[in-house]
Amino acid sequence: MNVPALQLTDVRKSFGQTVIINGVNLIVPRGERHAIIGPNGAGKSTLFNLASARFPVTSGDITLKGESVTDLKPHQINRLGLSRSFQLTNIFTNLSVFENVRCSVLWSLNYKYSFWRRLAALRDANEQAHRVIDAIGLAHRSDTVAGILSYAEQRALEIGITIAGGADVILLDEPTAGMSKSETGDAVALIRRVTEGKTLIMVEHDMSVVFDLADRISVLVYGEIIATGTPAEIRASAAVQEAYLGTTFAEGSHD
Amino acid sequence: MSALVPPLLSRRRFFLWGALALLMIVLPLVFDKGYALSLMCQISIMIIFSLSYNMLLGQTGLLSFGHAAYFGIGAFATIHALNFVGKAAALPVSILPLVGGLAGLLGGVLFGYVSTKRAGTTFAMISLGIGELMASASLMFPVVFGGEAGVSGNRVIGKAVFGVNFGPQIQIYYLIAAWTFLCILAMYALTQTPLGRMANAVRDNPERAQFVGYDPQWVRFMMMILAGFFAGIAGGLSALNYEMVTAESLGGWTSGVVLMMAFVGGIGFFYGPIIGAVLISLLAIAVAGVTKAWLFYFGLFFLTMVLYAPGGIASLLAMHKRLWNAGLLLMVMPAYARVTIPLLLTFAGLVSLVEMAYQQAEVLETPLLVFGASIDVNSLAPWLIALALTAFGLVLLKLSWPRVSEAWRQVLAGINGEVAR
Amino acid sequence: MEFFLISLLNGVTYGLLLFMLSSGLTLIFSMMGVLNFAHASFYMLGAYFAYQVSTYVGFMPALIVAPLLVGGLGMLIERYGLRKAHKFGHVAELLFTFGLSFLIEEVVHLIWGKAPVDYRIPEVLDGTLFTLFSTNFPIYKGFMMMVSVGMLVALYAGLTRTRIGLIIQAALSKPDMVEALGHNVPRIFMLVFGGGVAFAALAGVIGGNAFITEPGMATAVGSIVFVVVVVGGLGSLTGAFLASLLIGVVQTFAIGLNISITDVAALFGIELVASGVVARLTVTQLAPILPYLFMVAILIFRPRGLMGARES
Numbered sequence: 001m002n003v004p005a006l007q008l009t010d011v012r013k014s015f016g017q018t019v020i021i022n023g024v025n026l027i028v029p030r031g032e033r034h035a036i037i038g039p040n041g042a043g044k045s046t047l048f049n050l051a052s053a054r055f056p057v058t059s060g061d062i063t064l065k066g067e068s069v070t071d072l073k074p075h076q077i078n079r080l081g082l083s084r085s086f087q088l089t090n091i092f093t094n095l096s097v098f099e100n101v102r103c104s105v106l107w108s109l110n111y112k113y114s115f116w117r118r119l120a121a122l123r124d125a126n127e128q129a130h131r132v133i134d135a136i137g138l139a140h141r142s143d144t145v146a147g148i149l150s151y152a153e154q155r156a157l158e159i160g161i162t163i164a165g166g167a168d169v170i171l172l173d174e175p176t177a178g179m180s181k182s183e184t185g186d187a188v189a190l191i192r193r194v195t196e197g198k199t200l201i202m203v204e205h206d207m208s209v210v211f212d213l214a215d216r217i218s219v220l221v222y223g224e225i226i227a228t229g230t231p232a233e234i235r236a237s238a239a240v241q242e243a244y245l246g247t248t249f250a251e252g253s254h255d
Numbered sequence: 256m257s258a259l260v261p262p263l264l265s266r267r268r269f270f271l272w273g274a275l276a277l278l279m280i281v282l283p284l285v286f287d288k289g290y291a292l293s294l295m296c297q298i299s300i301m302i303i304f305s306l307s308y309n310m311l312l313g314q315t316g317l318l319s320f321g322h323a324a325y326f327g328i329g330a331f332a333t334i335h336a337l338n339f340v341g342k343a344a345a346l347p348v349s350i351l352p353l354v355g356g357l358a359g360l361l362g363g364v365l366f367g368y369v370s371t372k373r374a375g376t377t378f379a380m381i382s383l384g385i386g387e388l389m390a391s392a393s394l395m396f397p398v399v400f401g402g403e404a405g406v407s408g409n410r411v412i413g414k415a416v417f418g419v420n421f422g423p424q425i426q427i428y429y430l431i432a433a434w435t436f437l438c439i440l441a442m443y444a445l446t447q448t449p450l451g452r453m454a455n456a457v458r459d460n461p462e463r464a465q466f467v468g469y470d471p472q473w474v475r476f477m478m479m480i481l482a483g484f485f486a487g488i489a490g491g492l493s494a495l496n497y498e499m500v501t502a503e504s505l506g507g508w509t510s511g512v513v514l515m516m517a518f519v520g521g522i523g524f525f526y527g528p529i530i531g532a533v534l535i536s537l538l539a540i541a542v543a544g545v546t547k548a549w550l551f552y553f554g555l556f557f558l559t560m561v562l563y564a565p566g567g568i569a570s571l572l573a574m575h576k577r578l579w580n581a582g583l584l585l586m587v588m589p590a591y592a593r594v595t596i597p598l599l600l601t602f603a604g605l606v607s608l609v610e611m612a613y614q615q616a617e618v619l620e621t622p623l624l625v626f627g628a629s630i631d632v633n634s635l636a637p638w639l640i641a642l643a644l645t646a647f648g649l650v651l652l653k654l655s656w657p658r659v660s661e662a663w664r665q666v667l668a669g670i671n672g673e674v675a676r
Numbered sequence: 677m678e679f680f681l682i683s684l685l686n687g688v689t690y691g692l693l694l695f696m697l698s699s700g701l702t703l704i705f706s707m708m709g710v711l712n713f714a715h716a717s718f719y720m721l722g723a724y725f726a727y728q729v730s731t732y733v734g735f736m737p738a739l740i741v742a743p744l745l746v747g748g749l750g751m752l753i754e755r756y757g758l759r760k761a762h763k764f765g766h767v768a769e770l771l772f773t774f775g776l777s778f779l780i781e782e783v784v785h786l787i788w789g790k791a792p793v794d795y796r797i798p799e800v801l802d803g804t805l806f807t808l809f810s811t812n813f814p815i816y817k818g819f820m821m822m823v824s825v826g827m828l829v830a831l832y833a834g835l836t837r838t839r840i841g842l843i844i845q846a847a848l849s850k851p852d853m854v855e856a857l858g859h860n861v862p863r864i865f866m867l868v869f870g871g872g873v874a875f876a877a878l879a880g881v882i883g884g885n886a887f888i889t890e891p892g893m894a895t896a897v898g899s900i901v902f903v904v905v906v907v908g909g910l911g912s913l914t915g916a917f918l919a920s921l922l923i924g925v926v927q928t929f930a931i932g933l934n935i936s937i938t939d940v941a942a943l944f945g946i947e948l949v950a951s952g953v954v955a956r957l958t959v960t961q962l963a964p965i966l967p968y969l970f971m972v973a974i975l976i977f978r979p980r981g982l983m984g985a986r987e988s
Contacts, residue, residue: 372975373975379770383902384972387968550782551785558775
């Protein structure tokens with residue numbers, strides 16, 4: 001039987017009295033590209049934070065590739081093969097682009113906390129870092145300090161850091177946020193390239209991106225998933241249209 | 256694009272390290288007076304200590320107010336080992352700093368585990384608490400810490416080997432210099448390892464470090480242990496140098512001094528703390544020899560650096576080097592010349608005020624000499640003059656400083672403009 | 677019994693003094709994110725200012741004037757120093773307050789010298805309030821308790837009942853929102869900093885003559901105040917209150933207990949080899965490090981402190 005990449009079972013999250021996630025059930029099979037959409041404040045980022053152990057769940061279960069990860073810490077989940085990007089760019093600001101990516105591959109190549117090996121001599125780490133940098137199109141900025149990159153470049157680096165370690169379950173939190181139309185197109189092509197053969201779960205507001213990339217879509221409203229299905233099914237769903245009152249799907253709107 | 260493995264030592268690197276080694280070897284031959292040798296020993300020890308401190312602050316982002324704990328632990332361990340070995344003569348004296356290092360390492364394991372559970376401000380307070388804990392505890396166990404008098408030892412044990420018994424100051428200098436060189440090398444090498452780089456990553460963004468598979472607490476813990484190791488070595492060398500260790504080496508003052516050295520030197524550059532150690536040590540001797548208010552000047556100097564040059568001297572040097580490389584250094588010179596007089600006036604006035612205040616508060620017998628002029632603190636005139644001088648200088652400074660900012664603005668625009676082309 | 681009650685009273689007095697210090701520190705930290713390393717230095721300035729003022733006009737006016745002067749000084753320091761350091765990040769702020777603590781001590785040296793000054797309890801308050809068994813409980817200690825409690829009540833009332841207090845409470849968690857609503861948040865920061873250090877100064881005014889007024893008094897009490905806020909939980913006023921009393925009482929009891937660790941172990945039925953160095957230590961001798969041991973214990977078993985918020 002095919003073990004799903006990520007499974008959320010009756011996951012709930014409250015902050016004090018406020019219920020943000022109200023019993024979410026979600027199964028994402030291996031290799032699927034899954035998008036989570038929903039109105040603002042629906043709890044999409046919170047759901048991501050729960051899945052990546054940034055916040056602990058109030059109740060419910062999360063399994064990654066069959067293993068329960070509900071009580072693990074973020075670094076433990078990452079080591080099991082789940083990696084995520086952030087909506088607000090979260091990079092190592094004082095390190096160069098190359099160093100940023102190299103840091104992301106070190107653990108996956110088993111270098112751990114070693115202080116007896118020279119970084120420059122780690123052939124595999126350096127080669128992998130260069131490959132990823134080429135893939136995200138930042139080879140010409142390889143030695144630039146990450147803090148001074150342009151916004152789109154930083155977003156590309158963000159994605160690079162996320163996939164560099166070879167995780168096979170990738171969570172991208174609004175990867176095209178704040179991008180212009182052309183930048184979005186580049187980003188989508190990049191995402192498609194680098195998540196080939198992996199499981200991708202994406203939170204997005206930009207419907208054109210969603211319909212372009214996603215195999216299946218879940219719609220999150222007030223902390224509950226009201227519909228899951230293929231893009232066509234979601235487009236046709238009355239419940240979804242009701243939740244998105246005032247938003248049109250057909251053309252694909254840019255938020 | 257495959258990554259070629261660069262050689263361990265490029266020509267430029269080899270030259271730099273070689274020059275450093277040469278400098279350390281030749282210096283005592285040039286400055287061969289007794290007090291100069293002692294000073295060089297002290298500076299070398301402080302270099303190791305402040306570099307070890309920067310492993311925490313500059314490299315891992317951990318601000319510690321209690322780093323002296325590891326220095327002190329290393330110092331006490333070494334002096335006891337010295338006394339022990341003196342009776343049994345089992346180990347050569349030259350290896351003993353390693354004992355200090357191991358003691359510091361163990362201290363790092365013990366205290367580091369508790370300290371690194373939290374980061375940032377909480378870590379700073381915990382480090383303060385642990386430093387105070389050690390300092391207070393040291394008075395409770397006189398057998399270990401020697402009470403008020405401390406523990407003393409004799410570094411001349413056994414027969415001299417090739418005439419070397421580490422008795423004379425010059426001999427102990429070369430031992431300290433050798434250890435210093437090795438430690439600088441080791442600490443630099445550490446910055447080029449996975450742990451060293453991940454420490455930087457944890458400093459910049461601990462959350463991101465988690466999401467690339469690293470536990471920030473472990474990274475901090477390991478850096479703490481290694482920093483404790485090197486601080487312990489520095490303590491051990493200090494024990495050998497002075498043949499005595501007191502509880503002061505664990506105390507708040509020592510922790511404060513190393514913080515000041517690293518910060519003033521520049522925490523963002525590996526060699527920053529080296530500059531800081533040299534500068535502060537020299538200043539301490541120079542200023543303390545001239546005025547009793549030297550602690551006040553130090554405090555003021557430190558605060559000024561925090562507010563106006565938080566990157567330290569190393570960052571100022573780096574900034575000017577950029578100008579030099581672009582051939583634009585001369586452009587800021589006129590502005591600098593303009594602020595020199597106001598600075599001197601303010602300085603003169605402030606120093607006069609401080610010295611007079613000190614004289615008055617301490618009711619000293621000897622008359623006050625400020626810049627060679629004898630001053631009667633009980634009459635009003637000198638006070639008014641000093642006050643006027645300071646005020647005048649500050650006003651002129653306020654008027655002339657914008658030229659410096661403006662010159663820098665122009666120069667930087669020029670540089671960036673060229674880069675963009 | 678006598679020992680117990682007297683120690684309890686003394687401990688509570690000391691604890692309340694610690695709370696006067698740690699409450700200001702907590703307010704400043706919660707509001708501005710700055711840990712004021714120099715907080716105890718303002719305690720010292722309060723004592724010295726009160727001493728100086730009382731030589732001209734007596735103690736009672738000094739009680740009001742000294743904290744106000746220090747508060748004003750604090751506001752100036754916030755406006756022209758701390759605010760500048762704020763731009764460079766938390767480490768720079770901490771280093772600024774660290775350097776400040778150092779400089780203030782040196783300034784005190786400059787003006788008043790290194791020896792303790794003769795800051796005395798005013799005659800009207802000098803005497804015995806009541807006698808418990810055979811120990812006299814001084815009027816002044818009672819006065820200290822009264823002032824501490826009065827300050828706390830005023831603080832509580834001010835924060836919860838006045839308009840400015842509500843704004844401060846709001847700015848404690850959501851400064852941007854408060855600014856968006858039209859309040860001058862930088863000015864509020866300045867007021868909070870000034871107010872926080874004024875509380876510390878008030879503690880100095882009443883503590884300086886009960887204990888000793890000398891340049892080392894800041895460092896003596898400074899590290900204990902930090903222990904209090906770590907144990908209580910960073911950012912929690914209630915936690916600081918509990919921790920202050922706890923540490924104040926425990927330390928006071930400990931200083932008075934001249935029994936060795938061997939005796940303590942015997943109470944629990946454990947026989948220690950009496951020749952060991954540690955075993956021979958008396959609880960009195962341990963008293964100075966007890967607060968730090970507390971801190972280490974809290975960090976191991978409950979890192980967020982007694983009432984601190986869990987880091988999410």
